[in-house]
Amino acid sequence: MALYPSLQGRRILITGGGRGFGREMALAFARQGALLLLTAARNGDELGQTVADANAIAPGCCIGELADVALEADCTRIASVARSRLGGIDILFNNAARSPAEAMTRFDRAAPTPFWEADAAGYERLIVTNIVGPFLMAQRLAPAMVQQGFGRIINMLTSGPTMTVSGRGPYGASKAALEASTAIWARDLAGSGVTVNGLLPGGASDTALIPGDNIGQRAVPGFRAGKNSGGGSEGTLAGLLPADIIVPPALWLAADESAAWTGRRFVAKDWDDALGWESAAAQSVTEMVDVPRIL
Template structure:
């Protein structure tokens, strides 16, 4: 993974990272802290993991830069409470990273080796994954945007996945949920055009060592998993002033080059400026 300078303009900004207790969320929350950002990390269930991250956070930036909250992104009142906590503690909200998600392990622990056909998926599991991965980012963005509009700037980053994986046999409802989130990313970016708020999708670019990967996989598969920290350098760039004209786009972390950030964009060119 290529490294990059930490944008000085991020120092003092405030970010919400949903699902911040492990995997990609943990890596991004700690990466933001190291860049001088004050972070609220949320989890619906994994509070013990958030508490462990708190010790790492204090070592990086001190206790005054970190706040861990229990919040279920599928609940409108929880989304509103997280935003209110950011404004009450630090008086601003600059960044929302929609990372919280539910994956295929809820469908079957053998999802990587045995495909579950869509009609075999438990409807309650389908609803849970869609509610978390689609409705959750909507509710969080809906709660966050008014404060960003008032400030005249903001960054929303939705964590996505490879398009090939979206279409992979047996990957319902996880694949459809991320396809919906990418559609929302493009639409929200257009809705917010001219406001100073950008909306983009960020993805690792391959299978990553997160809580969504079931235990007991063959060693050769585990060895090929990406480090969650791979998303941190492109995330910091997306949040920087250098990317203020980039909106409605996908950024693939495995393509990241510090000397050519545009190489990580999934398509040539830039989106319409915010």
């Protein structure tokens, strides 16, 4: 795994940091010497375990807070905690998201739930968490980033095919909106020293977002990012990607080396860490268009 000296002491907020991609990133950033604030909306035990594991790597590097990014008051509180405990935030990973399973009555490829059978309350909850949540968190942190002349906002996106797949209800629509927001925020922040980029795994991944047993043991055996499939094949892999696939591009996006890249979209499964970051970034980047090309 690449080492980035600029991550030493960097202050990082990861929403949804207790499990899945959030946990993988938290442990990786702890190894890089970063300071971490993790949030989770529901499972305090998972959050506490990830915080403990990060602090076992680098004592005192990580704190955790239960908070729901869908609630404006919680986002305001987290920004306040960041200022009081860390002195602010340099990098925001908008990782927290709700699964389509929370809105759809069946999570079954063979018999997907049509949108008219969706749970309306679950549908609304997902939309607010996946779209409004990232906005609220970025709104509260971006002004200080602009003032200090440095910042990174990384929004967790999804593959193009996922945006329109039958039976997934509001999930794809929410991620399409977040992709558009990524492009807009990057333009709003142009020239400020704050970059905004999107990061996606490149396919369904072995996290709790995908219902089922044996989470963490369901990935395609021996999958190697950047080697098993070429660019342009996002969302088409048969089977699940390993959750730690997100780590190499996440480290780079938070580091100084990514300063020239903003308003872009990076596919983790196409990132080959062995190539060095220049070639890995070029291999994994896809264009962020004015209107996300989802149809």
